[in-house]
Amino acid sequence: MLDRLLELPLLQRLRTVPAVAVIGPRQVGKTTLVRTIQSQFESQSLYLDLERPSDAARLQQPEL
Numbered sequence: 001m002l003d004r005l006l007e008l009p010l011l012q013r014l015r016t017v018p019a020v021a022v023i024g025p026r027q028v029g030k031t032t033l034v035r036t037i038q039s040q041f042e043s044q045s046l047y048l049d050l051e052r053p054s055d056a057a058r059l060q061q062p063e064l
Contacts, residue, residue: 004029004032004033004036006033007033007036007037010022010033010037011037011040014037014041022034031049034047035047
């Protein structure tokens with residue numbers, strides 16, 4: 001697996017803030033990076049893909 005330059009800074013940020021957005025051009029490894037990091041947080045994390053209508057709709061009522 002490739003070493004991800006942003007993995008450590010992203011992990012550090014997640015220790016201090018409740019949410020992090022990962023944005024960038026298509027096919028550069030954003031989803032792979034997030035899924036790798038998410039596996040370390042297991043039940044404490046929520047992954048939303050805002051290109052999916054069902055995930056975007058979840059933000060309409062964020063308290064749910």
